[in-house]
Amino acid sequence: MATGRTHRPATRSRGIPEATVARLPLYLRALTALSERSVPTVSSEELAAAAGVNSAKLRKDFSYLGSYGTRGVGYDVEYLVYQISRELGLTQDWPVVIVGIGNLGAALANYGGFASRGFRVAALIDADPAMAGTPVAGMPVQHTDELEKIISDNGVSIGVISTPAGAAQQVCERLVAAGVTSILNFAPTVLSVPDGVDVRKVDLSIELQILAFHEQRKAGEDAAPEGPVPPVSAKQQRKGPDGDVPAVMPA
Amino acid sequence: MATGRTHRPATRSRGIPEATVARLPLYLRALTALSERSVPTVSSEELAAAAGVNSAKLRKDFSYLGSYGTRGVGYDVEYLVYQISRELGLTQDWPVVIVGIGNLGAALANYGGFASRGFRVAALIDADPAMAGTPVAGMPVQHTDELEKIISDNGVSIGVISTPAGAAQQVCERLVAAGVTSILNFAPTVLSVPDGVDVRKVDLSIELQILAFHEQRKAGEDAAPEGPVPPVSAKQQRKGPDGDVPAVMPA
DNA sequence: CGGTGTGAAGTAGTTCACAGCC
């Protein structure tokens, strides 16, 4: 999964578990597909399969929202789409700004999945004056100087950061100062934000590293390559978890 | 957090909890930064702050890898960098292919964070013959026809899918058939794969939807807009979780 | 002392299995 989060750990919003919230968009996507094919109802089993989870989990998840199904029948597709959309807050319009219009920022600006879910790209912002004017995804790129004005004029509360790592914290602070309270961070840095501001992090290289970990396991335990980095100083014993770390790197 | 995962739930790789694995790249990044500033040792407290977690969690995480710290002192930065890299399998070279060179694929191809961690982009693949030859990030884009040959010639075991949703499952199947066993999926679809293949999913719009959920809470419970979608038929009672769902949408 | 390493306690999330309703 994409990863990281920074959350007030108390006040778990109105009793819906975080893990459930994270799956609602998945259900919503599956339901939307069914809706487009004019399927009137689904069972938890079918919907779970489409969303890639098991049916007990799905039923438990829905039970936090209310009793929206019909025993012996299943769930009404249109009705559930509406309920989940409302729960997620997608029945309203969310203006977002994207800061940092490099390759990734441009990809985000062009990404159709935003508009289709109540998210509206209110502005594209970049620090490079040379980009100003050049349209990306049919919108003009505006200069960072305008950031505060754009945020307040448009009532933006969600910001996307796709700048280089070095610029991210500073951009974050300006966004927050201007009134943004939710941030989606693509820059490979830990952002620090005041309480009350949510940060979600998407980190491409972290995802690959997690895959590499599992991939390595599949390949079987090969001998580790020689250990180039000695420890602080001579030590007596290093206990590896269960017997790797041959005899190479410590002592 | 980026999201989704598809894992053999048994065989939790050699006893390192999945949640810990997901944080190792974070620690590694923080350690690398310290290493570049030639800091010789860190305490769990300092490192935890840099990685954005609490120190108890960090110490527990490291305890799964082995006893790599020194009581009263902290952790040797270089040594830990090596241990975590090795644990994650980053001491070896991982050739990856990126399939689907649209905006996002191009962004990924240009992303520096891959190369710096043992990941090498072995090929860029796209279905559009018009793209063949046009270099992206200094590499030629190759046609999908070559996919199988590229995978086996380069011994690729990790594939990145950044195609449109409609093409993703088919691409996935070809990758798997050709020998790929780990997939990072950016397409907004649930991929189905045989056992033994890992899929991680990064979904931009899901992350925004999760933010919107929390954002909505902060704004306070406003009246929900009128409910445009009636349920299956007239019903007696709908119990919302604790008293929303005014009187509008059911019955 | 100071800071790691870790059992024990606490909390969150998942799965089971079945009562209850359509």
Next chain:
DNA sequence: GGCTGTGAACTACTTCACACCG
């Protein structure tokens, strides 16, 4: 008969708090 909704059991993860060691 079929399928939802949910307590109860279980598993995973986190946090506490302190023994132990450099």
